[in-house]
Amino acid sequence: MTASPNPGAVPPSRSESAxxxxxxxxxxxxxxxxxxxxxSGKWNKxxxxxxPPEPNGYLHIGHAKSICLNFGLAKKYxxxxxxxxxxxxxxxTNPAKEEQEYVDxxxxxxxxxxxDWEGPNGGGLFFASDxxxxxxxFAQDLIRKGKAYxxxxxxxxxxxxxxxxxxxxxSPWRDRPAEESLRLLEEMKQGKxxxxxxxxxxxxxxxxxxxxxxxxxxxxxVHEHHHNTGDAWCIYPMYDWAHGIEDSLEGITHSICTLExxxxxxxxxxxxxxxxxxRTGDEKINHAQQIEFAKLRPxxxxxxxxxxxxxxQDKIVSGWDDPxxxxxxxxxxxxxxxxxxRAFCEDIGITKVxxxxxxxxxxxxxxxxxxxxxxxxxxxxxxxxxxxENWPAGKVDELDFVANPEDxxxxxxxxxxxxxxxxxxxxxxxxxxxxxxxxxPGIEVRLRWAYFVKCTSVVKNAAGEVIEVRCTxxxxxxxxxxxxxxxVKGTIHWVSAQHAVPxxxxxxxxxxxxxxxxxxxxxxxxxxxPNSLEVVKAFIEPHVAAALIPGNTWERGGGFQFERLGYFYxxxxxxxxxxxxxxxxxxxxxxxxxxxxx
RNA sequence: UGGGCGAUGGUGUAACGGUAGCACGACAGAUUUUGGUUCUGUUUGUCCAGGUUCGAAUCCUGGUCGCCCAGCCA
Numbered sequence: 001m002t003a004s005p006n007p008g009a010v011p012p013s014r015s016e017s018a019x020x021x022x023x024x025x026x027x028x029x030x031x032x033x034x035x036x037x038x039x040s041g042k043w044n045k046x047x048x049x050x051x052p053p054e055p056n057g058y059l060h061i062g063h064a065k066s067i068c069l070n071f072g073l074a075k076k077y078x079x080x081x082x083x084x085x086x087x088x089x090x091x092x093t094n095p096a097k098e099e100q101e102y103v104d105x106x107x108x109x110x111x112x113x114x115x116d117w118e119g120p121n122g123g124g125l126f127f128a129s130d131x132x133x134x135x136x137x138f139a140q141d142l143i144r145k146g147k148a149y150x151x152x153x154x155x156x157x158x159x160x161x162x163x164x165x166x167x168x169x170x171s172p173w174r175d176r177p178a179e180e181s182l183r184l185l186e187e188m189k190q191g192k193x194x195x196x197x198x199x200x201x202x203x204x205x206x207x208x209x210x211x212x213x214x215x216x217x218x219x220x221x222v223h224e225h226h227h228n229t230g231d232a233w234c235i236y237p238m239y240d241w242a243h244g245i246e247d248s249l250e251g252i253t254h255s256i257c258t259l260e261x262x263x264x265x266x267x268x269x270x271x272x273x274x275x276x277x278x279r280t281g282d283e284k285i286n287h288a289q290q291i292e293f294a295k296l297r298p299x300x301x302x303x304x305x306x307x308x309x310x311x312x313q314d315k316i317v318s319g320w321d322d323p324x325x326x327x328x329x330x331x332x333x334x335x336x337x338x339x340x341x342r343a344f345c346e347d348i349g350i351t352k353v354x355x356x357x358x359x360x361x362x363x364x365x366x367x368x369x370x371x372x373x374x375x376x377x378x379x380x381x382x383x384x385x386x387x388x389e390n391w392p393a394g395k396v397d398e399l400d401f402v403a404n405p406e407d408x409x410x411x412x413x414x415x416x417x418x419x420x421x422x423x424x425x426x427x428x429x430x431x432x433x434x435x436x437x438x439x440x441p442g443i444e445v446r447l448r449w450a451y452f453v454k455c456t457s458v459v460k461n462a463a464g465e466v467i468e469v470r471c472t473x474x475x476x477x478x479x480x481x482x483x484x485x486x487x488v489k490g491t492i493h494w495v496s497a498q499h500a501v502p503x504x505x506x507x508x509x510x511x512x513x514x515x516x517x518x519x520x521x522x523x524x525x526x527x528x529x530p531n532s533l534e535v536v537k538a539f540i541e542p543h544v545a546a547a548l549i550p551g552n553t554w555e556r557g558g559g560f561q562f563e564r565l566g567y568f569y570x571x572x573x574x575x576x577x578x579x580x581x582x583x584x585x586x587x588x589x590x591x592x593x594x595x596x597x598x
Numbered sequence: 599u600g601g602g603c604g605a606u607g608g609u610g611u612a613a614c615g616g617u618a619g620c621a622c623g624a625c626a627g628a629u630u631u632u633g634g635u636u637c638u639g640u641u642u643g644u645c646c647a648g649g650u651u652c653g654a655a656u657c658c659u660g661g662u663c664g665c666c667c668a669g670c671c672a
Contacts, residue, residue: 026612026620054672094671155670162668165600169668199670209601211668220670239672263602263667292603294665299609347621349611351604354665358609361622371635406635437633446631480631491631564632591633 028350030069030291034077034254043253047077048123050087050252051110052243054094055102055227057305058320059109059328061341061362062296068345069293070256071115078121085123086115087250092129093242095226103227105320109328114338128237128246129228135237135245136189138275139200139218143181147274148218149173150184151201158199162214168207169214188221191234195221202241204270212267216240244268245275247288255288258295259352265290293350298359299515301326302524316528317511323571323582324511324532334508335559335569335584337373340366359510363585370567370584373554375403375410378448378493379540379562379581381505383422385468385497388453391419396496399479401449404561413543417450420497422539424564427492428469430458435594437490439469445490448563452477452488493563500539503579505568507534540579548576559584 027035038045049070053063071086078084088110092098107125110117117125142148151173153161163169185200187193200219208214218241223234237245247255255268272287279285295303302308303326311317311325320327323334331341344365348357397417403410423439432440439445444454451473459468476483480491509532518524544560547570552558558570566586573580 028611032614052672056672091672097671158670159668164668167600196670211601214668217670222670236670238670243672257672259603260666261672265602294604347610349621351611353604353611355610358622361610364622367634376632405632435633448631450631488631490633493632561632561634564634566634587632587634589633594633 056097087123088117089126095224340369
């Protein structure tokens with residue numbers, strides 16, 4: 001069977017809805033393959049995908065693309081009684097690198113993203129190690145068929161004999177009798193040989209221009225404790241040998257992987273075909289179609305597990321879940337939502353073109369979702385005191401604010417107002433710049449949802465810095481509207497000084513200053529952004545104290561839009577009386593852009 | 599100088615021999631009690647050279663550029 005896509009074979013199903021002018025996203029090439037398969041009856045309209053991570057690290061945004069793709073396909077083609085299923089499968093074939101901690105984190109992240117392997121489209125949870133017995137039987141089968149042999153060459157010798165383009169590889173053990181290979185494989189399995197002493201190799205083609213076919217290793221000896229099977233095994237299957245069998249045993253129809261496996265597809269197919277030689281009808285094992293797509297490469301970050309691990313080990317970040325990390329756990333801690341990540345993955349599309357995705361698109365996706373979802377609050381990150389000279393001494397006014405102008409169902413909140421407030425330092429200029437619409441001497445602005453105030457004077461310290469702004473307010477503007485219809489050009493946010501809750505706010509910037517870290521110097525560490533974390537002591541509107549609840553999530557009120565600033569999410573480091581917020585992302589800021597021009 | 603894959607505005611993505619469209623960005627304007635949101639408009643593209651064809655992003659030939667492959671990693 002060939003796995004080469006033939007997208008033109010069948011008219012895309014979108015023609016069915018030709019009468020509907022509603023714009024639908026065009027099918028990506030994988031959807032086209034699936035629809036062609038459904039039309040031809042190749043899989044009897046079955047669609048079964050899987051996400052097959054190796055538990056050797058935490059999942060990152062690139063994995064999210066694969067998860068959304070695979071689960072999305074199962075969901076999309078699983079309606080109307082058809083069987084669209086999605087498996088989560090751990091490809092745990094290398095105990096030297098794999099750990100239970102990673103299994104646990106991966107399960108949490110996949111579920112959080114909404115790819116529910118136990119839900120309506122769930123095919124279940126699996127481990128490659130569940131199939132070790134079956135794989136061993138298949139290996140014996142291949143030896144008997146003359147399609148595999150035990151090789152005594154060391155790793156170094158194999159490398160030396162690998163050959164070159166045009167020069168074949170060699171192995172002196174290629175024609176070892178099947179009975180002998182069978183016996184030696186059993187000895188390997190029994191633990192009679194040390195690591196590296198022998199391998200089981202597929203007998204394919206030592207002269208193939210595709211080096212993957214030059215008698216690849218199927219089993220190697222690894223005396224190592226496995227997180228799942230303990231010490232039951234000391235030989236472990238290689239990816240190429242294992243993966244197709246895993247797919248086959250689970251009934252996977254479309255085995256989706258990334259581009260670097262294109263060269264492995266002939267091998268994937270060879271192994272399944274080799275097992276099926278001599279089998280008929282129901283004896284034949286399932287043969288999925290491997291399909292490769294381009295992995296996600298966002299700008300301003302690194303993605304390889306090796307590099308992410310190094311940042312963790314070198315304490316450049318606080319851990320795998322540092323909110324600056326492109327990991328799922330980092331994004332979650334930063335305040336990203338599954339909805340936003342899914343929308344992003346949908347937005348970037350699926351192709352075989354290796355392109356860079358501007359990380360701003362991810363930031364856009366979270367803004368878009370949080371604009372609808374986030375309740376509003378006010379917070380002042382860099383406080384400047386504002387005193388209202390004509391405010392009645394000791395008076396506190398309690399005002400009703402809408403919780404979210406984008407979501408009427410969110411209701412209202414109560415916010416205390418008094419004669420001493422904090423405003424944002426950036427919202428005052430003693431000598432206003434061009435197009436600066438905020439507070440300045442003699443200028444009247446609106447305090448959001450409260451009153452108009454006009455600046456009368458400033459108080460400075462010995463260094464000449466403004467440390468206090470003095471204003472008068474207009475009592476007739478309560479709520480933020482002037483009965484006489486006069487307009488102000490600016491609206492600024494504030495918190496009442498005596499009611500404000502202090503909080504630590506962590507402001508994150510990108511981890512790297514270059515779009516492609518390491519491109520210039522070959523060393524990605526050279527492009528680290530030394531200012532990717534700024535911690536400020538902020539004052540926050542009192543009702544956000546709900547964010548003190550340990551284990552906050554968006555659902556439980558852990559996230560807010562701090563008006564005019566951005567989206568913020570209660571960090572797990574928060575303690576009663578010591579709030580910590582992470583800035584998920586800023587709001588778009590056209591004033592900052594304008595100011596930067598000048 | 600072996601094999602595999604790819605190339606469409608600034609970025610991403612459509613087109614399946616028949617008007618190069620969409621999204622994001624950028625720019626301009628309108629609305630706005632967040633310089634947010636929303637709305638409107640503008641802008642920019644088929645890697646190159648030949649060929650086939652009434653007609654080519656699409657098919658053919660040859661180039662160019664980029665990525666992947668010689669782990670007992672996945």
